[in-house]
Amino acid sequence: MPELPEVETVRRSLAGVLEGRALVAVEVLDPRLVAPAAPAAFARRLVGQRVRRLCRRGKFLLFQLAPSGEVLLLHLRMTGYLLLAPRLRRQMCREPGLRARFGLEGGMDLLLWDLRRFGTAEVHTPVSLAHRLAALGPEPLGPAFTPGSLARRLAGRSVRVKTFLLDQANLAGLGNIYADEALFRAGIHPERRAGSLTEDEVSRLHQAIVELLEEAIAWGGTTVRTYRDARGAAGGFQQRLAVYGRAGQPCPRCGTPVARIRVAGRSSCFCPACQPVAGPGAGAGLQAVGGREAQPLHHRPGEGVTVWSDRSWSA
DNA sequence: ATAGCGCCCTGGTGGC
DNA sequence: TGCCACCAGGGCGCTA
Numbered sequence: 215m216p217e218l219p220e221v222e223t224v225r226r227s228l229a230g231v232l233e234g235r236a237l238v239a240v241e242v243l244d245p246r247l248v249a250p251a252a253p254a255a256f257a258r259r260l261v262g263q264r265v266r267r268l269c270r271r272g273k274f275l276l277f278q279l280a281p282s283g284e285v286l287l288l289h290l291r292m293t294g295y296l297l298l299a300p301r302l303r304r305q306m307c308r309e310p311g312l313r314a315r316f317g318l319e320g321g322m323d324l325l326l327w328d329l330r331r332f333g334t335a336e337v338h339t340p341v342s343l344a345h346r347l348a349a350l351g352p353e354p355l356g357p358a359f360t361p362g363s364l365a366r367r368l369a370g371r372s373v374r375v376k377t378f379l380l381d382q383a384n385l386a387g388l389g390n391i392y393a394d395e396a397l398f399r400a401g402i403h404p405e406r407r408a409g410s411l412t413e414d415e416v417s418r419l420h421q422a423i424v425e426l427l428e429e430a431i432a433w434g435g436t437t438v439r440t441y442r443d444a445r446g447a448a449g450g451f452q453q454r455l456a457v458y459g460r461a462g463q464p465c466p467r468c469g470t471p472v473a474r475i476r477v478a479g480r481s482s483c484f485c486p487a488c489q490p491v492a493g494p495g496a497g498a499g500l501q502a503v504g505g506r507e508a509q510p511l512h513h514r515p516g517e518g519v520t521v522w523s524d525r526s527w528s529a
Numbered sequence: 530a531t532a533g534c535g536c537c538c539t540g541g542t543g544g545c
Numbered sequence: 546t547g548c549c550a551c552c553a554g555g556g557c558g559c560t561a
Contacts, residue, residue: 390553
């Protein structure tokens with residue numbers, strides 16, 4: 215499920231091909247993707263425009279268009295992914311899961327696949343875009359996200375910290391995987407009240423989020439089941455997950471079986487020993503989790519790390 | 530302010 | 546073997 219690192223990986227793998235290129239054809243194969251807009255109107259608004267820049271905000275992909283200044287806004291939700299491919303033959307457009315085809319100047323197609331059809335595509339003016347994204351919290355890897363700014367947002371909140379992290383109004387880009395992983399690294403129980411975190415815990419949580427997301431991007435994101443980058447490559451970070459999807463398996467730090475509970479209606483995995491419900495000495499931070507010996511410096515997405523259909527995941 | 534739902538959606542899985 | 550309930554979850558809308 216694409217969260218910030220996956221969307222960023224897609225953006226990076228696409229930007230070089232897309233930027234400067236015109237959209238010569240747009241085919242919406244599933245009207246639901248662009249609803250409430252009409253597929254024909256959606257396509258008409260895009261065809262002939264050039265992709266000036268490909269950007270990301272939280273889990274959204276932004277195609278900045280010229281000359282209109284409009285923006286194509288994509289959200290991949292659960293199972294959406296983009297694939298660059300040679301121009302698709304017409305009969306292939308009936309492939310199940312294919313939702314839209316963006317024909318690019320130069321003979322390539324950008325294909326949007328989304329098995330479960332949660333993804334959305336919208337065209338915005340700069341004004342409507344600002345309105346659409348107004349509620350998003352800061353970028354975790356941007357300058358506005360600091361221990362101090364995190365502390366201010368947490369202060370006085372009685373909501374559970376896991377729920378807080380999933381709320382895109384607090385921080386833009388975390389989903390269930392990285393929320394669980396960040397809390398594990400910080401040694402914080404997912405059900406702790408947001409406002410109850412100590413200054414030290416807030417600092418650890420901030421550092422955990424930043425380091426986790428940077429590492430996950432360096433590994434090309436996490437592939438659970440369906441995620442792919444724009445060249446069809448799986449991510450590599452799933453082999454580095456400490457708790458997510460590992461219920462019942464030993465904690466990589468202390469060996470205690472990973473527990474699973476429901477928080478905010480979501481499955482939440484954590485280590486009962488490293489992430490105690492409350493109390494002092496609640497973990498000293500887990501900076502070295504997973505070890506630092508294996509660096510993704512020469513990692514090539516999709517090569518040798520294609521654990522993309524993890525059988526143990528539903529344990 | 531917050532919790533807890535249901536809804537959207539489909540494929541995979543476990544139980545019987 | 547078939548059938549069915551259930552699970553995965555991001556965002557949104559709704560109620561309590």
